[in-house]
Amino acid sequence: MAEAGGRPPAPRALDLWHRLGMRIRLGWEPGNAALVRVWLAQGEALPALGLLTAWSVHERSLRLLLASAEDPLLPIGWRLICLDAGGRVLGRLGPLVHDDDTALRLRQHARRLASFSCGPPRSAAGDTPSHPPSSST
Numbered sequence: 001m002a003e004a005g006g007r008p009p010a011p012r013a014l015d016l017w018h019r020l021g022m023r024i025r026l027g028w029e030p031g032n033a034a035l036v037r038v039w040l041a042q043g044e045a046l047p048a049l050g051l052l053t054a055w056s057v058h059e060r061s062l063r064l065l066l067a068s069a070e071d072p073l074l075p076i077g078w079r080l081i082c083l084d085a086g087g088r089v090l091g092r093l094g095p096l097v098h099d100d101d102t103a104l105r106l107r108q109h110a111r112r113l114a115s116f117s118c119g120p121p122r123s124a125a126g127d128t129p130s131h132p133p134s135s136s137t
Contacts, residue, residue, distance in 0.1 A: 010049045017042045021061075025068050030078035036065075036085045055096045062089045062109055069116060076118060086113055 020039040029035050043057045052060075065086035069079045090106075090113055097103045 010051055013042065013049055014046060014051050017046060021064050024082065025064055027068065027071075027074040027078045030075045033081050036081060040085065040089070055093065055098075055102060058089050058093045058096065059105065059109070062086055062093065062113075065089060066109075066112055066116070079118065083113075083116060 017039065020035065020042060023029060024036060024039055040061060043061055046052045046057050047054045065082045068074060069083040069086060071079065090109055093106050093109065097106055
């Protein structure tokens with residue numbers, strides 16, 4: 001049965017989830033921690049609608065949250081909200097592991113979460129400064 005806008009409910013729910021995820025990823029409302037909770041709850045409903053598997057929803061959620069947490073252009077408070085939510089989503093992935101491939105992906109996500117740092121990114125060369133030293137004249 002179509003809704004008033006003429007779209008079936010399932011694709012509309014997926015579209016809403018994607019739009020909310022974009023708002024999170026871009027940090028459009030960095031003071032609105034409830035946005036993350038609403039987005040995660042929306043994602044939880046998608047498997048029941050037959051749109052995505054639970055593993056897919058949680059893995060996509062974790063990737064988006066970690067990408068947001070690692071983005072140095074976003075406010076630090078927002079990044080920490082995303083990091084916290086990412087830890088909860090990682091916990092939901094554990095019971096969904098069903099083969100060696102998903103177990104490996106879970107370990108990779110856990111490693112990425114465990115190695116998170118809010119500091120400036122490290123250069124590939126180690127301790128090399130990312131900017132040239134200032135010269136005294």
